[in-house]
Amino acid sequence: VADIAFALVTVDASGGGRSPLEPLRIVGAQLFGPAERAGASASRPVAGLLHALGEFGQQTDQIAALRRENERLRAEVQTARIDVGLARQLKSLLGSAGNGHHRIVPARVVAFGPEQGFSRTVAIDVGRRDGVRRDMTVVNGDGLVGRVVGVGPHTSNVLLAVDPTSTIGVRVTDQAEIGAVTGAARGSLRLQMLDQHAPLARGAQLVTFGSLGGRPFIPGVPVGEVLQAQSTRGSPIRSVTVRPYVDYTALDVVGVVVEPPRTSKRSPLPAEGG
Amino acid sequence: MPLARATAIATVLVAAVLAQTAVLPWLPLPGPAPDRVLVAVVGLALAGGPRAGAGAGFAAGLLLDLAPPADHAVGRWALTLCLVGHAAGLAGDAARSSGVARLLVVGLAAALAPVAYALTGALLGDPRSRAAALLALLPGQLCYALLLTPVVVPAMIRLVHGRRARTMA
Numbered sequence: 001v002a003d004i005a006f007a008l009v010t011v012d013a014s015g016g017g018r019s020p021l022e023p024l025r026i027v028g029a030q031l032f033g034p035a036e037r038a039g040a041s042a043s044r045p046v047a048g049l050l051h052a053l054g055e056f057g058q059q060t061d062q063i064a065a066l067r068r069e070n071e072r073l074r075a076e077v078q079t080a081r082i083d084v085g086l087a088r089q090l091k092s093l094l095g096s097a098g099n100g101h102h103r104i105v106p107a108r109v110v111a112f113g114p115e116q117g118f119s120r121t122v123a124i125d126v127g128r129r130d131g132v133r134r135d136m137t138v139v140n141g142d143g144l145v146g147r148v149v150g151v152g153p154h155t156s157n158v159l160l161a162v163d164p165t166s167t168i169g170v171r172v173t174d175q176a177e178i179g180a181v182t183g184a185a186r187g188s189l190r191l192q193m194l195d196q197h198a199p200l201a202r203g204a205q206l207v208t209f210g211s212l213g214g215r216p217f218i219p220g221v222p223v224g225e226v227l228q229a230q231s232t233r234g235s236p237i238r239s240v241t242v243r244p245y246v247d248y249t250a251l252d253v254v255g256v257v258v259e260p261p262r263t264s265k266r267s268p269l270p271a272e273g274g
Numbered sequence: 275m276p277l278a279r280a281t282a283i284a285t286v287l288v289a290a291v292l293a294q295t296a297v298l299p300w301l302p303l304p305g306p307a308p309d310r311v312l313v314a315v316v317g318l319a320l321a322g323g324p325r326a327g328a329g330a331g332f333a334a335g336l337l338l339d340l341a342p343p344a345d346h347a348v349g350r351w352a353l354t355l356c357l358v359g360h361a362a363g364l365a366g367d368a369a370r371s372s373g374v375a376r377l378l379v380v381g382l383a384a385a386l387a388p389v390a391y392a393l394t395g396a397l398l399g400d401p402r403s404r405a406a407a408l409l410a411l412l413p414g415q416l417c418y419a420l421l422l423t424p425v426v427v428p429a430m431i432r433l434v435h436g437r438r439a440r441t442m443a
Contacts, residue, residue: 111295113343115306115411116388117351118395118402123295123342155342164402185406 089253092141102218104139104255105130110155120163120183122251127154130256135216137208137257143222143245144168144208145254156256161223162187162248169209170223172200178209181223181242187249189224191240200229200240214260282433283318287330290314291337305414309384311338313422315355316362316383317430320376324363326434331359347398354391358383376427377420384419385412 093106105126113121126132128151138145138158146166150157159166162183170191171178177200179193193200204226210219224244290311298307311334319327335352338344344351365379392408 111341111343112307113345114294114309114338116309116312116391116415117338117344117346118392118400118404118407118411119344119346121343121345149345150342152342157343157345159345164404164407165400185410 086253089141093139093253093255102214102257103259105132105258106253106255107156108253109251119165120160120248121149122158122160123155124158124254124256125155126256127152127156129153131258132156132256133258137214137216137218137221137260138254139221139257140246140251140254142247143224144217145246145248145251147216148256158254160248161244161246162189168217168223169211170206171209172198173205173207175199175204179206181206184241187244188227189242189244191226191242193238193240196238200226202226202228206242214257218257218260279433279436283330284333286314286430286433287311287334287337291334291341294338295341295343305418306411308418308422309387309415310422310426312355312358312384312387313380313419313426314430315359316380317427318434319359319362320366320379320427321431321434322363323366324360327359327361327363327366328356329359331355331357346395346400350391350394350398353394354387357390358387361386373424377423380419380423380427381416384416388412388415 090106093104107124107126107130109122110125111123113119124138132148132151134148134151136148138147144161146158146160146163148156149159160183161168161181164183167180167182169178170181175198177193177195177198179191181189181191184190191200191206206223206225208217208219208221208223211217222245224242227241227243229238229240293310294307298310315327315331315334318330322330332352332355335355336349338351338355339346339348362379362383365375368375388408388411392404395402
């Protein structure tokens, strides 16, 4: 057999361009070609499958890695959203400081007074070392939050405007009437006008009247708007419900007014025509 | 009581007060924040009897009186929770081992504690202690207290009696 093989090699090699064995090769190609193609087309998927099986463990790792990354990105988006909200609140606080020309120390609410105690107070994360003192006005971007009632070294307690013990002097913006709002049930305020017969429309806006020296309340901070004014028949006292601008159950960024708006010394008006 | 156990109980009470003021109010839960402190005090009272209950109630109440946003007269919660702890401790022997009795004791305590607190307020002339506020508070207060009971009370009993109480609880 070895001899035959050797002979074939010799013949094929010595034949040059036109080997006498060429037809044989063609026959072989015709027989095996299709079989090989069929075999290949049948086995390629199997090989692929085996290959895939080999990669399976690797892919699981990859999926896990992708999932982890997804989780991380999602968390990032979530925190970014919180940061954006925080930035928005700070910006509106900054805006309110710019309006009134007063200085504000920004703070965040860190604790709420338990509802079991019936008081509406919050603790904020600024205190004596930040320049916060008793009876300072606390605001946020929406309006009046309350006033400082207790100061610790690092935290302060704020009595919210909706607390039943809180009373705030207010002015109706478009008619200069004055009154006082007190905390009432379910997060609303009750308004008591100085002039019981002053006309009050639904939606009338109330701002703080202001205290001497800006403490406890600086003037002009939005408080809320009149929701309904109903007069009880036969009673001279009418009860006016006010919807506060600030959402007292979702307080986060607030500002303590550490320096009230400056007032300049006033000189008398010159006599007309003089 | 060994020092380690007393330390553990003190830690639990401080954590409960912190949760009450700084953690639970942030959660998007309907109604009032769950009264985690009250349930912990009742759990300790059920496990340890009237003396331990009064002591734990006083300590936890004092913490509530002093924790930052509080601006009421210091001692109101201490007094209220001291009484509640004492009463729950008296019921302790009968109620400790039965789940239903525990729920009953916690429910009673959850309903009576705000009433007692409001009464001290009324005595001191605090305008905030109004019947309307009390009525608005009670349903949520009761629901949350009962929901907390199966988790908090067994944990408190285990804390007081150590591992051996696991079979009893």
